[in-house]
Amino acid sequence: MPEGPPTxxxxxxxxxxxxxxxxxxxxxxxQLLVAVVLLLFGFALTMQLSGGRDERYxxxxxxxxxxxxxxxxxQARRLEGEINQLEGTRARLESGAESSAVARRxxxxxxxxxxxxxxxxxxxxPGIRVTITDPQGNLSPEILLNTVEELRDAGxxxxxxxxxxxxxxxxxxxxxDGGLQADGVPxxxxxxxxxxGDPETLSEATRFRGGLVATIEGDRVGGxxxxxxxxxxxxxxxxxxxxxxxxxxA
Amino acid sequence: MYAIIxxxxxxxxxxxxxPSLPPQLQPYLPIAIVAALDAVFGGFRAYLDAVFxxxxxxxxxxxxxxIAALIVWVGDLIGVGSQxxxxxxxxxxxxxxxxxxxxxxKLFHA
Numbered sequence: 001m002p003e004g005p006p007t008x009x010x011x012x013x014x015x016x017x018x019x020x021x022x023x024x025x026x027x028x029x030x031q032l033l034v035a036v037v038l039l040l041f042g043f044a045l046t047m048q049l050s051g052g053r054d055e056r057y058x059x060x061x062x063x064x065x066x067x068x069x070x071x072x073x074x075q076a077r078r079l080e081g082e083i084n085q086l087e088g089t090r091a092r093l094e095s096g097a098e099s100s101a102v103a104r105r106x107x108x109x110x111x112x113x114x115x116x117x118x119x120x121x122x123x124x125x126p127g128i129r130v131t132i133t134d135p136q137g138n139l140s141p142e143i144l145l146n147t148v149e150e151l152r153d154a155g156x157x158x159x160x161x162x163x164x165x166x167x168x169x170x171x172x173x174x175x176x177d178g179g180l181q182a183d184g185v186p187x188x189x190x191x192x193x194x195x196x197g198d199p200e201t202l203s204e205a206t207r208f209r210g211g212l213v214a215t216i217e218g219d220r221v222g223g224x225x226x227x228x229x230x231x232x233x234x235x236x237x238x239x240x241x242x243x244x245x246x247x248x249x250a
Numbered sequence: 251m252y253a254i255i256x257x258x259x260x261x262x263x264x265x266x267x268x269p270s271l272p273p274q275l276q277p278y279l280p281i282a283i284v285a286a287l288d289a290v291f292g293g294f295r296a297y298l299d300a301v302f303x304x305x306x307x308x309x310x311x312x313x314x315x316x317i318a319a320l321i322v323w324v325g326d327l328i329g330v331g332s333q334x335x336x337x338x339x340x341x342x343x344x345x346x347x348x349x350x351x352x353x354x355x356k357l358f359h360a
Contacts, residue, residue: 016298016356016357017357019300024254030304031253033304033307033308034253034256034293034304034307034308035253035255035256035257036256037256037307037308037311038253038254038256038257038260038290039256039257039259039260039263040260041257041260041283041286041287041290041311042256042257042258042259042260042261042263042264043260043261043263043264044264044279044282044283044286045260045261045264045283046260046261046263046264046265047264047279048279048280048283061277061326061331061332064332
């Protein structure tokens with residue numbers, strides 16, 4: 001290390017710029033050695049600058065690297081625990097969603113069946129249409145009730161009178177002032193009863209001995225009953241269910 | 251003039267060749283560069299004082315680099331490598347500041 005001696009004469013300082021200018025324009029041979037040394041220096045400098053950029057950990061010492069590795073491993077363990085926890089949560093949520101979907105399907109299926117049974121929605125399907133004419137006015141509520149019961153026995157699922165009265169569990173027939181009424185609706189001389197069910201079975205149920213057709217066409221009533229099978233019967237009449245006053249679901 | 255050309259050629263070579271140092275020497279290069287920087291500024295100061303000598307400069311340059319690397323290497327062996335390299339950088343940094351202050355006074359009289 002060349003240590004300058006205590007600054008001697010101020011003359012040196014005065015012509016420092018002049019010396020630099022002279023040495024830059026007319027370099028001496030002794031500068032060659034300095035040039036070689038500076039070449040090595042520049043080479044090392046660029047080596048460090050280019051090498052140090054992509055290798056972040058090369059200058060770290062062993063214990064620092066070990067600490068860093070510990071950190072990373074602890075973090076990995078923590079994240080793995082988190083993954084397990086989240087996977088468990090996901091499985092729980094998936095099974096919960098599945099069971100509630102099953103319950104929902106089941107409830108919808110029962111709702112459909114109960115709506116048809118309660119007569120709160122229109123229905124369609126194969127069935128029969130029975131046209132009863134009673135010119136002498138001999139038809140009694142009992143005969144109609146028997147007819148309905150016979151058809152129910154034969155598997156009628158939805159029934160309708162005259163396109164207006166849906167026959168459900170609490171439907172009633174009565175004789176009022178010499179005329180027939182069903183659920184409060186007066187019936188005329190010609191009654192059309194439609195029932196959805198298996199057409200073969202239903203039409204057989206009207207024709208057996210002592211059954212609907214025989215009763216109506218017999219001497220007591222003296223009317224006519226015509227039974228036709230329909231492939232696609234549409235029943236539009238619905239009932240508006242009353243709110244039960246006493247009964248509650250148990 | 252030659253000195254500046256030499257420095258430029260060295261930097262150019264380094265950029266062109268993209269040399270990579272063997273990993274064992276990697277930790278010592280930064281210290282060696284700081285030592286070389288100290289030698290270069292010391293040389294410039296001596297030049298301004300008109301006491302510059304090429305032989306002294308070359309020898310001081312090489313010995314500075316080697317001693318700095320040696321100190322860090324020994325420090326690594328006995329487990330205080332990072333502390334010792336910090337110490338070397340501090341000492342050389344102080345010398346560089348002193349030299350630069352001297353050069354500044356010579357050139358700008360301030």
